[in-house]
Amino acid sequence: MSEMKTTYRVGMGERRFGAVNWLGLKTLAGREIKRFTVVWTQTLLAPLVTAALFLMIFNIAIGPKRGDVMGVPFLTFLAPGIMMMTVIQNAFANTSSSIVISKVQGNIVDTLMPPLSGLELLLGYLAGAVARGVIVAVAIAAGLMLALQIVPEHPLIALLFVILGAAFLGGLGIVAGVFADKFDQMAAITNFIVTPLAFLSGTFYSVESLPPVLQAISHANPVFYLIDGVRYGVIGTSDSSPMLGFGVCLAATTAICFLAWVMLRKGYRLKA
Template sequence: MQNLMDQGARRFGAVNWMGLYTLAQRETLRFMAVWTQTLLAPLATAGLFLLIFNIAIGPSRSDVMGVSFLTFLAPGIMMMTVIQNAFANTSSSIIIAKVQGNIVDTLMPPLSALEILLGYLAGGVTRGVLIAFVVATALAIVLGIVPQNPLIALIFVILGGAFMGALGLFAGIYANKFDQMAAITNFIVTPLAFLSGTFYSVEALPPALNYLSHVNPVFYLIDGLRYGMIGVSDSSPWLGMVVCSGATLLVGTGAWQMLRTGYRLKA
């Protein structure tokens, strides 16, 4: 009886650090077990994007914001890779567990909704940070791009992983089938990543599109990382931190509410 009372206190009161660590470790080991797909494949994708744009557009494109087009493009590709993989990490973990029917293995242990949320986010953020490190190392070796403001770059990578990890958790809970998840990825996540200044400066857009870009949190993620990597940006990185932190808190709160109520998780 005392053991059950202790578990209850850890479940609803104090943080269950052991359970939180175990869930975070599971989510990290899950993608590390296939590191060639989860770490090397994104590096290859980022390299292909840079190569294709350099061949197709680079020679005829003038400098952007005082730097070469390839240098301007690199941080955008880097952040796009980070957020797509952070989203994939949490969303795939939830949807696979739901489809296979083993989501109960996560819901039954003495873990609060916040602890479950943080455990999943730890996996998504870790994957995003590792991918950022791999891509940044390649950029330094191949293009000679060294972060101008490493701390700011790291902060935006963590914010990007947290925001898209929370969005992935939200989407994974909402979707009941893989085709629903594919629709969310194709019609929400991909446009957010591509239409946010990844390949261009938003200052070159018409006023209406420029305004819409500034409503998109992913724009601030890409713009903030660009400032951290090469020292130029379309907006203030401090404003970007505020917007991205607020967006992460908002989406994370929605995912927490879903976990707390068991929305689409409990039969």
């Protein structure tokens, strides 16, 4: 019998390694994680110190004079908000800085040339943001347990909102990084969008104490539900329903990640 040989042809738009480039996705995710682990004193230790300083300053300035908030001591109420604020700031910084630095240095082509689809690029970048956010959250939670004896009442719920928050701000960081061409543009987005979203979302106060108009504005902010969800997971109390918060956060994360996927797939402001 003569040996029969089969020839496989790869058509236009098809890839030799199948529907998903697992090796490329793993490599990009590993690169994004390594980016922040090699400089852990800046990306992991510094946020922990900042969170500790926030808690210490608020405790010294307000803590002894402030009564309970939502049935718990003020510092206990404040701690989950500080934790989530730190998570989202770091998740945003991870994706946005990665893209902007690559664009400024002119090596973004090294990410665009490999056979990676828009979805694979999105997941690779988000892997770094979520990993950094979760590590920061776990470290802060451990510090809260040791220093303040705050043990999470619903740890899985808290973890779920941490992952959603890191994915949401990671996706927003991709959008911002794609849009920005310079570091000063990135700084403007951080200062005028991300920071207000984090600070004006119930991090330091209960939104129930706000006037009705400001309450309505706060409830339109997805970050409010992220912080409120983590607060429920840590101390068991919240301003709104955790189920409502989960739905809003999931919808917001899906929407911003879809926008990021479209930008990456089309190469918007990335390809010359």
